[in-house]
Structure formats: structure tokens, C-alpha cells
Amino acid sequence: MAATTLASWGFLIWEELSTRELDANGVFREVGLDPAQLSNNVARYTVSQMQQLWRLSHDMTGDDFGVAVGGRWKPTTFHALGFAWLASASLGEALYRFSRYGKFLNDGMQYVLTSEKLNYRFVARHTMDRDTEPSPASVDASMVALLKMIRLLLGEEYNPLEIHCPHSPNSAGLLLEQRARCPLLYGGDAVEVLFDRMDVERVLATGNAELSQVNEKIITQHLSQLDQGGLVDKVELEIANQLPSGQLKEENVAKALNLSSRTMQRHLAEEGVSFSSLLEAKRKKMAESYVRNDALAISEIAYLLGFSEQANFTRAFKRWFGVSPTQRRRAG
Numbered sequence: 320m321a322a323t324t325l326a327s328w329g330f331l332i333w334e335e336l337s338t339r340e341l342d343a344n345g346v347f348r349e350v351g352l353d354p355a356q357l358s359n360n361v362a363r364y365t366v367s368q369m370q371q372l373w374r375l376s377h378d379m380t381g382d383d384f385g386v387a388v389g390g391r392w393k394p395t396t397f398h399a400l401g402f403a404w405l406a407s408a409s410l411g412e413a414l415y416r417f418s419r420y421g422k423f424l425n426d427g428m429q430y431v432l433t434s435e436k437l438n439y440r441f442v443a444r445h446t447m448d449r450d451t452e453p454s455p456a457s458v459d460a461s462m463v464a465l466l467k468m469i470r471l472l473l474g475e476e477y478n479p480l481e482i483h484c485p486h487s488p489n490s491a492g493l494l495l496e497q498r499a500r501c502p503l504l505y506g507g508d509a510v511e512v513l514f515d516r517m518d519v520e521r522v523l524a525t526g527n528a529e530l531s532q533v534n535e536k537i538i539t540q541h542l543s544q545l546d547q548g549g550l551v552d553k554v555e556l557e558i559a560n561q562l563p564s565g566q567l568k569e570e571n572v573a574k575a576l577n578l579s580s581r582t583m584q585r586h587l588a589e590e591g592v593s594f595s596s597l598l599e600a601k602r603k604k605m606a607e608s609y610v611r612n613d614a615l616a617i618s619e620i621a622y623l624l625g626f627s628e629q630a631n632f633t634r635a636f637k638r639w640f641g642v643s644p645t646q647r648r649r650a651g
Contacts, residue, residue, distance in 0.1 A: 321557065321575045322427030323363040325398065330357045331391045331460070332376055341379060350375055351564035353623060355609065360398055361541060365560055365575065366427040370454055377456040382491040385456030386498065389463025394471075396464070397424055399541075403534035408526030410472050411519040414441050416531075420538045438480065439519040444509035455486040462510055463498050469512075472523060483511035550576075550586045551597065558601045562625040569594045603639045606632075610644050617644050 329347070333354060336343035347354040350371040356362040364372075377384050394401035400416075400423055407413035414432045421430035421443075431442045443461065445453050453461075462482060470477050481502040484495070488505050496503050557575050561567045572594070573583040587593055602624050609620040621632035636644045 321553075321577065322366040322425070323556070324366050324369055324425040324427070325423070326356050326362040326364050327360065327396045327398065328457075328460075329354075329364055329369065329372065331388045331396065332372060333357055334391055335384065335388050336376060336380075339380060346375060346379070347372065348563045348622070351561055351566075353559055353563050355605075355612070355615075355623065356559065360395075363556065365557070366425065367575070368560055370452070370457065373454040373457040377454060382455070382489045383494055385454075385459030386463050386491050386494045388456070389460035390467070390498075392460075392464035392467050399534040399537035400424060403531050403538065404468060405471060405525070406527040406530035406534065407472065407523070408528065408531075409520060409523055410469065410514070411439065412526075412531075413468075413472060414439070414519070416535070417441075420535070420542070423538050423542055434516075437516050439514045439516060441512045441514070442509050443511075453485075455489060455491075458484065458486055458510060459491055459495060462495065465510070465512065466498055472525070473518060473521075477518070480513040480515060482513075483507050483509070485509055550583070551590050551592060554583070554587065554594065554597055555601055558598055559605070562602070562605075563623050565622075565625055565627065567598070567625045602635070606636055606639065606644070610636075610648050613648070617648075620644065 329352065333343040333347065336346055344354045350368055352364055352368050352372060356364070373385075394405055397404070400420055403416055403420070404413045407416060411432070418430045418432045418441075421428060427446060429442075429444045429446050431444070433440050433442070443465075462484065466479075469479070478500040481504060482499050483504045483506070485507050486505070492503070553576055554572060557572045558567065561571060561575070569583070570580045573580045576583065578586075584594065587597070606620065606624060609615050609623060610617075615623075617632075618629045621629045624632060626632040626635070633643055636642075636647070640647055642650070
């Protein structure tokens with residue numbers, strides 16, 4: 320199945336694009352992502368489309384973009400995982416927790432904490448195919464965000480022993496070095512951070528076991544839904560992701576889920592639905608939500624739902640609700 324990540328990373332990208340006076344919504348739609356999903360703090364985007372977003376955003380801005388986005392990280396970016404991190408009794412506990420629950424953030428990455436005599440090493444490694452390989456901008460953002468996370472626990476003056484960056488040096492190197500304040504080594508296949516053992520094991524006065532457990536429970540519940548979700552849930556997510564592209568086809572959705580169209584049809588039939596019925600239901604649900612948002616023009620909603628013409632959307636909306644989108648909006 321297609322790897323997914325929390326859309327909260329996307330929100331940071333949207334913020335930085337907007338700050339640079341670029342059309343953030345337009346950039347998202349160009350890669351087939353629905354910017355309206357950013358208001359849902361547990362929404363997920365496919366990793367493949369997120370990497371397209373990173374690369375397009377970088378091309379429009381420059382090498383400093385990833386560093387700037389990473390600097391926007393805050394605990395709420397990672398939902399309950401961010402709060403569980405803050406409540407950890409030590410950096411080691413926080414890093415272990417991230418290793419255990421990192422799938423909640425991105426199920427196409429592997430996070431590992433290992434002990435090396437007097438040191439600890441934390442590794443974040445991409446585990447998917449080349450289509451979802453992290454762009455340099457996304458790597459830079461993750462390194463800057465990780466440094467912010469670490470310093471929230473150990474203090475702003477803290478510096479790790481060294482950081483390994485998997486991509487080649489670029490013009491953002493000086494910015495990264497200024498953020499890292501430690502040797503920055505290039506090469507390899509993962510982001511790696513080396514720590515002194517004493518720093519990792521130091522007990523923190525800010526630790527709160529009760530808050531950690533509460534937020535771990537929230538993470539576990541979401542992971543359970545992610546793991547147990549049937550094909551219907553995954554198809555609906557992919558429909559939502561591909562609708563704005565205007566290229567939504569059954570075979571494209573099946574391909575994104577690493578299935579053939581025939582196999583997907585068979586599995587959906589076993590769950591008592593068809594692709595066309597899921598597409599119709601998803602469009603109807605999203606249309607009702609979008610029409611309530613006065614910031615979206617009717618023509619824009621038609622685009623977001625994958626209709627080639629506004630008139631086609633209006634006819635579909637009347638079939639669903641008995642009134643036009645404009646009449647429904649006026650009625651509140």
C-alpha cells in the first residue's frame with residue numbers, strides 16, 4: 320500500500336509558501352493535494368505526493384526552503400507524538416518513543432536509537448522506493464525540526480556531537496551548520512545524529528509520566544486505525560488525494576495502492592462497494608463541506624472535486640442535495 324504521512328508537514332510548507340507571497344493553494348493542487356485537508360490535524364497525504372510538493376516548492380524558492388520550513392516546527396506539528404516527546408523523562412526516552420511511534424508521523428520511514436559505548440546514535444532512514452525518496456529540502460526540514468525538538472528538552476544551548484546528512488552539500492549548507500552548531504557530515508543513506516551518553520540519559524525535570532501515557536494512548540489508537548483500515552479507507556484517501564489533479568482514474572488509484580485494477584475491484588466487491596460508489600460518496604461528502612466554506616468559490620470547489628466544468632459540478636450537486644451549490648450556501 321502507498322506510504323502516508325501526517326498532513327501537518329504540508330501545513331508548514333503552506334505557511335512558508337504563503338509567507339513568500341506564493342500561491343500555496345495552487346502549488347498544492349498542482350501536485351494533486353487538497354489544501355482543505357490541512358485543517359484536519361490527523362489527515363494524511365501520500366508520501367509520493369508530499370515529495371512532489373517538496374520538490375516543486377524547492378524549485379520555486381531555493382535551497383533555503385527546507386531549513387525555513389523546519390524552523391516552523393512546533394509540538395502541535397506532530398499531534399500527540401509532539402506532546403509525548405515534551406513529557407518524556409529524558410532525551411533517551413523521547414528518542415525511544417519516536418522510534419516506537421514514528422510510523423504515526425510517516426510510515427515510509429524507519430527510526431532507530433542505538434547505543435554505542437559512550438554515545439547514542441539516532442537514525443531516520445527512508446524505507447520505500449525511489450518515487451518516495453526524500454528530497455534534499457525535506458531532509459533539511461527534518462534535521463532542523465529534530466534539532467528544535469532536542470533543544471526543547473535539553474535547552475537552546477545544547478549541541479549534538481555530529482549530524483550526518485544523506486544528500487550532497489548545497490547552498491543551504493551554511494544555514495544548516497549554523498543551526499546544528501556541530502560537525503555536519505554529508506553522505507550515507509539516512510539522517511543520523513550522534514549524542515553523548517550522559518546527555519541522552521540525563522533525567523529531565525520536565526518529565527511527566529501521566530501526560531506521556533495519555534498521549535501514547537492517542538497515538539496507539541490512531542496507529543490501530545491506520546493498520547486495520549480496510550481497502551475502502553485507503554481507496555477513499557487516495558480518491559481525496561487525486562481528485563484535484565483532474566486525472567482521477569480507477570487504474571491510477573489502484574496503481575498508487577500497488578494493486579491492479581482487477582484486484583482492487585475484487586477486494587472492494589468483497590467489502591460490498593464499488594469504486595464508482597466510493598467516488599460518488601466521497602465527492603458528495605467533500606462538496607457539502609466545501610460549500611460551507613465561504614472562502615472557496617464555486618468554481619474552485621468544482622476543481623477540487625475533479626470536475627472539468629463548473630456546470631457538471633452544479634448538476635451533480637443538485638442530484639445529491641436537490642438545490643444548487645449557491646442556494647445551499649445561501650441557506651447556511
